[in-house]
Amino acid sequence: MRLKLGLATAVALTLAPVAQADEGMWMPSQLPSIAAQLKAAGYQGNPADLADLTKPPLSAVVKVGGATGAFVSNEGLVLTNHHVAFGVIQYNSKPERDLIQNGYVAADRSQELPANPDFRLRVTTGFDKVTDKVLAGAKGKTGRAYFDAVDAASKALVSECERDVGYRCSVVNMFYGRDFYLVKQLELRDVRLVFAPPRAIGNYGDEVDNFVWPRHSGDFTILRAYVGPDGKPADYSKDNKPYTPPAHLQIASEGVSEGDYVMLAGYPGITYRHRMAAEFADQIQWRLPKSVEVMKQLQGVIEDSGKADKQAAIRYASQLQSLKNGIKRFSGELEGLKRSDAVSIRRKDETAMMAWLDKQPSAKTLKPQIASASKLLADANATRDRDLLFALMQSQTQLMRSAITLQRLGAERAKPDAVRETGFQQRDEDLIAGMLKQVQRRFDPAVEKRLLTALLTRYQQLPDAQRVPEFDAAFGRTPAELAKTLDGVYGATKLGDEAQRLHWLKASQAELAQSDDALLALAAKLQPALTRLDEQRKGREGDLLRLRPAYMEALIAYREQQGRAVYPDANSTLRVSYGKVTPLKARDAVSYAPLTSTEGIVEKNTGEEPFDAPKPLLDAIAKGDYDGYRDAKSGVMPVNFLSNLDTTGGNSGSPVMNAKGELVGLNFDSNWEAVSASWMFDPRYKRAIHVDMRYMRWLMDKVYPAPHLLKELGVPAK
């Protein structure tokens, strides 16, 4: 009944403007259900052909590390971003052959250079719903037990799936625990570098232009996947042969212009669009501003310390940079969410949904679950100040973190490996050792004490309900007690010595618990509290996994009667978004056209990094030999274009296709105004930035000629 109503409404609405036009990271299986919208937007293919991500054309889209790429020839050529393949380029660079600086054109297959051995391409070959299997053992459980049951079932499914050699499997959950899928991916291990532009093209503008539109970057690289003589995934070998992909995309002969339909497929990482209104409010009214406030205080501490002590300035340079980046990003996200009025929009929407739900039969089962989820979130909020401070106490210190980690590891090591906490298993010990080793280069006792003083003074000022007895006992209740404790502990501890830290890495739980090192002894006192809080958090996460699906059920049903489909929040699985080439009115009186040209490269060029376009490129621009590559409408030579496609981190390298499904662009960034899109898609500001395929083709034709590759790509040199 519900489904019928939904479809009817959807069809009825195709001629009317859709409220959330162009928003959506759709699972391919959802596309047939929004076929009418796709058609109305301008898609000329059959939406049903896009339904299965394991079949052509979507099977041409591959996972490249945490990002995306696409097969573009029948013999395994893969197109992805320069920044995604940067490790491969770096791996093949030597002082006498600097591929980062100079780029690379493999003259023939024998010149194609093997990637770093840990580089992987993943081709999705299976995507099966396994919700029943995953939840079978979880039914009736709550909290941590629910979580553990889901986890165990998922691990079993993965383990069984990976018996098929050459495949990687994972269980992903959609709609926050409502649906579970088993993803099976062929893992290609022999990948080679075929074509890369010089850094000053592939990363033109670097950090200065990061998140910036207008952009002028040739952020692409071409790789080729190889398999063993038997056609199966294999490590690099001379005898390997190019992989024949299940599908490949064809580069369009023409480009796109403002208003043209475009679509994109890729692996977006994470979004929070369907979080509850209370979570939006928490994020915008508390988490982002409070994090920025505390991080700015820590930034101040480090900067002040660095002024007086150059050595300290150097040791904390990287931490300072990371704080600054975090502050910038959080501030941008906050600014965007406020500009979009996200709190009140989400609140209003949820209130309307709950009012609607009241009148539905499903209210009886869904409402109590939603109420429970709300209560869990409210409970978590009651101690959010403390939890933020404790998290920073560990992430922003070196010695304190080492001591806490050592104590926790000691405790976990007393258990069988299989039941040790994730992150503290045998397989994690190398990582922990590495962390303990790099302390030296990043630590200064005076600075760490000042950072802890800042954080723990805030802690001391929290109301009783947020404080924990172990911390109060360890650090005292007054600034004077805190100072005395820190002075005492940091004056006495020997953990500043690397050998000492590595010694304790091997120590038993008992030895650690009785350690006479002042800092380890302090950490031992804190340990019960930290473990208890960790357990609480994990229990809450398990319950949210159990309860959130009710909220999603209500939301999906509510949207359906509005005539709108709901896509699941991003989770690094293959999604499709559609929209159009779109300009951006970023601010009062400021308009950005959706297409940049080679003229802009010259305008930005200073001759100095990061605006140091290579001479061959500047010469070619001066020559202006653009025939066959110019934008038909404006007559300029295109470089990048802008669309309103729905993307997030992970969509780097996603192929952008025209109405016929032909490749017209390569996604590589989004605009600064869209930083908040992980929470809310605001059609006024959300844009994605793409390399125009005409620019890539022109570079490969006129500037760094690779006629053999253009031929293989089906777009021969002019």
Add this chain to the structure above:
Amino acid sequence: MRLKLGLATAVALTLAPVAQADEGMWMPSQLPSIAAQLKAAGYQGNPADLADLTKPPLSAVVKVGGATGAFVSNEGLVLTNHHVAFGVIQYNSKPERDLIQNGYVAADRSQELPANPDFRLRVTTGFDKVTDKVLAGAKGKTGRAYFDAVDAASKALVSECERDVGYRCSVVNMFYGRDFYLVKQLELRDVRLVFAPPRAIGNYGDEVDNFVWPRHSGDFTILRAYVGPDGKPADYSKDNKPYTPPAHLQIASEGVSEGDYVMLAGYPGITYRHRMAAEFADQIQWRLPKSVEVMKQLQGVIEDSGKADKQAAIRYASQLQSLKNGIKRFSGELEGLKRSDAVSIRRKDETAMMAWLDKQPSAKTLKPQIASASKLLADANATRDRDLLFALMQSQTQLMRSAITLQRLGAERAKPDAVRETGFQQRDEDLIAGMLKQVQRRFDPAVEKRLLTALLTRYQQLPDAQRVPEFDAAFGRTPAELAKTLDGVYGATKLGDEAQRLHWLKASQAELAQSDDALLALAAKLQPALTRLDEQRKGREGDLLRLRPAYMEALIAYREQQGRAVYPDANSTLRVSYGKVTPLKARDAVSYAPLTSTEGIVEKNTGEEPFDAPKPLLDAIAKGDYDGYRDAKSGVMPVNFLSNLDTTGGNSGSPVMNAKGELVGLNFDSNWEAVSASWMFDPRYKRAIHVDMRYMRWLMDKVYPAPHLLKELGVPAK
């Protein structure tokens, strides 16, 4: 004959597009000769009415310090920029009445606050050609003698003119010495503050938004001029009465939109548009890049020194800031001139002019003079490296400059005051004493030595032809000799002591020449060379004043046969420019609309200076009570607008009028891309930024109500 041809061509061309459309800072007397162009551009008045700057309506335009303003009521109200009247606002601010922060609305005339006593408004009442009188005594002379004759004749004319009490007079030269005018200005000394917006409106965005479009500043202030009971200029007195100006401008009831005709009158300071091609090349290929190079080196020296020595960092903070500003401005000018391809455009134009001149009868007299001027410029260029370094040696040091100044003053003081060099007369001694006193706060011997080492090392590396014997003798020929000299001199000199410097200020030439102070002794050795070079420079300037008019004659005649009139380069006299409201395509894919709105104020607002719009403004924007003030086309509440009017420094506060001559805007800035316009007007980038009168009226109606003033301005509150 030439004139006839010119007029005919001009008329013939009025229907065709003019190559240099909208360029031009026209003398009012020129406007009738370009009447057809003015009409074609959209001016609805009679251009003949604009011919005399001492008659209405141009007599409504006044000089306010180094900038511009306009009478806007029959009872002496004057409209100018907030930044132009800032001294008046500051003068009237006290801790308990902070007019800078809060702004000011005089409730009635008794509340109008007297300006600082040295604040002046000047109304031009005479503008007479005096070329014959000025040049009478110069005929047949050359070099310094020519200059001195012009100077003496000018001083005599000024002196005679200023016998009329209450007037200030000056002789200005047009077309680089071709024409001379005697300007007579009524000087109003009792000026009062009537209305000022708070700083956060009048200077919204401050340095961050300086030279920036889109802009959101209410950069205006209203003053009132008073005169004595007899109607004549008088110092402030309670008994004074409002001045009745010769004319005042009427605020338009409507605003302007993109493409609308606008014109502006004001006092632009200085431009170099009609300099010779060789001077363009020198500026772009040598002077700007070389100055930036050396200034960056000095910046590095100061920054390095400051890192090691906080006291030095503080003492040199202002010099560092000024170096940075200079570097930024020069770099911007260079960037703009390169973008406009100014060298080759000016060269091509001049080559064509000279080819045309070859065929004219006037070639016989003009060409030799132009050739002589060219030779003078080439001669000057031969030692330009040295001259730049010597200039910086004096402007960028404290003690060295003091010593050189003291020696020069001593030498000049030996002469009768009337023949002492300008800058070293009796009237200048207070200024010199002030300079000597402020050395203390800005001087550190180690930094000054490092600055001099940087400059003089460059000097030592110059070829023989650029070096001078006195400097070689004083500083040696090798880095080691230089270091030894500077160490010796700065180790021994007592000039670091203020009392010492002031003691030598009173010393005779003989005492100074025989001073045993190491630095004064060094300066005594340099003195003959510096005086000699100064004489050479002044001789060259005299000759250029004599010879440049030939170049201008040729240029004017050449332009005339092209159908184009020539305006003289700006020289702080009243000029008119006309054009239209124009958007800006600043860079590839970036377009700026020519009108900003109050929405942009909210967008930019951070709550922190300089983006801390006052609460009454934010409240009024939130309320949106814009009736009667909205832009008719876009529906927004306008704040600032952009035009292609030809302006430069000094045009601040210039009234911007519509096609009917009604006041629609107040000029206050230009865009960054236009920094190079002092040399070349590039219609693609040259824009001027104005306060929209609708914003001013709305502020005075709805936000800081001043209904009595709006009534006096003829635009009553809605």
